[in-house]
Amino acid sequence: MKTELSKKRRVQIAHLERVFWIEHEIRAGRYPNTRTIARHFEISTKTAQRTLDFMRDRLRLPLGYSGERRGWYFTEPTYGLRAVELTEGDLVAILITERLARAYRGLAIGRQVEQAFAKVLDAMTNIVSIDFDSLSEAYSFEANATVQISPEVFQQLGRAAKERRRIEMTYYTAMRGEVTRRRVDPLHMRSYLGEWYLIAFDYYRDGVRDFNAGRIQELTVLDETFGWPQGFNLAEYLDSGFAMVRGREPIEVEIAFDEYQARWIRERGAVHPTEQREELADGGLLLRMRVTALDSVKRFVMQYGSHARVIAPEKLRDMVREEIKAMRAGYDAERE
Template sequence: MPAVRPSAVKTPASSAPLRSGVSRPAIWRVMEIHKIIRTGRHPNCSTLAREIEVTPKTIQRDITFMRDQLDLPLEYHPVKHGYFYTRPVTEFPMLHLSRSDLVALFLARHALEPLRGTRLERMLSASFSKIAEACPGEVSIQWHELDDAFSVKAAGVLAADVTLFGDLLDAIRATREVTFDYHKLTGSQPESRTVQPHHVGQIEHGWYLIAHDPARKAMRTFALQRISHLRLLKSRFVRNASFNARDHLGGGFGVWSYADDASRRHEVRIRFEGYAARVVAERQWHPSQIIEKLNPDGSLVEFRATLSGLEELTRWILSWGSKARVLEPPELKKRVQQEVAGMVA
């Protein structure tokens, strides 16, 4: 039977819940309604009001907000007399963040640098990650814990960095092309680029722009610190609806993307021992990773992953020194051997 939206849901006054005197923030109520509806119970305004301890009128306003402002597929079932989702909702759309909100997030991320590796950083990072998830199409943050044995010297955030970050957000939201000078790591001098910005993300403690480069007919990743003379153009572009930052970077082991060669696959196997085995087993290094303990105390593990490229993985393996041993593939073995030979030379 097709679902319909009722123009109003009348609730007898006698069914109104007793107010407990406890304040219920709007976002808390909306999240509670979302969780209850996902159970498939088809709750109505009266049952939701009793569970959340507010009035049915408040619930009706929340329902309208969820449907009209958050664009949730919320409908009222005329037979079961309750609300339900017409399609699966796996991620809850948070409130839209303004440019100033996102710039504040950018500054706060840098402010936490002195706390990196501490328990407080881990606690705060979870909260900031939830905020960042409110705008997955615009900005993202990846938090990687470091051992307490390591420290990072805190660096200030330049005004130019904040301006660049904010201007890129404006371009992404307005789907406007941008032009800038970019200094590649392998280049002797900056070169001019005109691109269509899709996403700004914090990856491996650095900020990067992911944009479509029409001249190269592909998505490209740019380090913000190597971008200069940014200008927003009047020309608009149509955002690629299928673009997803996580998928774009999923084939690599860090910032490098291999989306243009997604068919290429390397089945990686690395054995770690000692402290390296324990540290590797504690973290999520790549979405495809599988970590198998080879002895009871966890001092010997095997790391497995499926990657499209090996460049950044090679550097990661070298960082563990003699505690890492490459098992597969042969190409990765050769890369590591060549690097070590070059270091010895």
């Protein structure tokens, strides 16, 4: 099997070499034809003609034949084929994209990625061979579990946001377990950890809100258009939240990580745009940031167990205490 793959790879590389040599000769004004191509590469004139056909029909290069010069030329003088060199890192990036498409193929964006990637790969692998099986032996990829999104809903949301068209939707709010009918102005589509959110001005709440796109049960794009909300700054809005949870007033948060957990926190990038870090004398790390809601911060802190401690605000400290108390009560009840 590997021998067959190696032979196929050599054939594809030879084909690629002919394509770029012909392109170079044309740009040099030498009008190559099947005889000069066959003589240069020691191939048949039929093989040379197949390469020219590939350049014209598959690569869609503007090839024309000059009877006077008895050779091929570009009908658009400035047109040229640019060589693309792929490094090992490029191939790894392609592999991750291919695996990402597989992991998210059941979701709306996953299907689009897979379809788009298939088109690119189909065009590329006619002249470049990529052995995904060999790469997969060295690299693997795991995607987050995400909410299913209808491909039609995903595309409609994106189109409505680009065209500034108002929408009506039936939306399920998981926190309250209720379904409501909403009329909103779609402003932006935001991806967070694989989940897609619609940021929109909500007439039901009279303000900008975030909606998990996977919880939209029905959607109608209206003919009505809208303008950008006066005074609304998207970048500032995105920075104000933590894990896609937002409030109204800014809150200063301080979290201390012990020496053990600080080793991993230092390795990671900032968890929030406003984050500031301070090294502690005991080897720990103090993290400061400004958010507008505390529920998601509480969940963030608690995932580190005893290795993370809230310093401020006191409200967040109380929230963590209450959660620990409730958790303990649940475990104690199992003993009875």
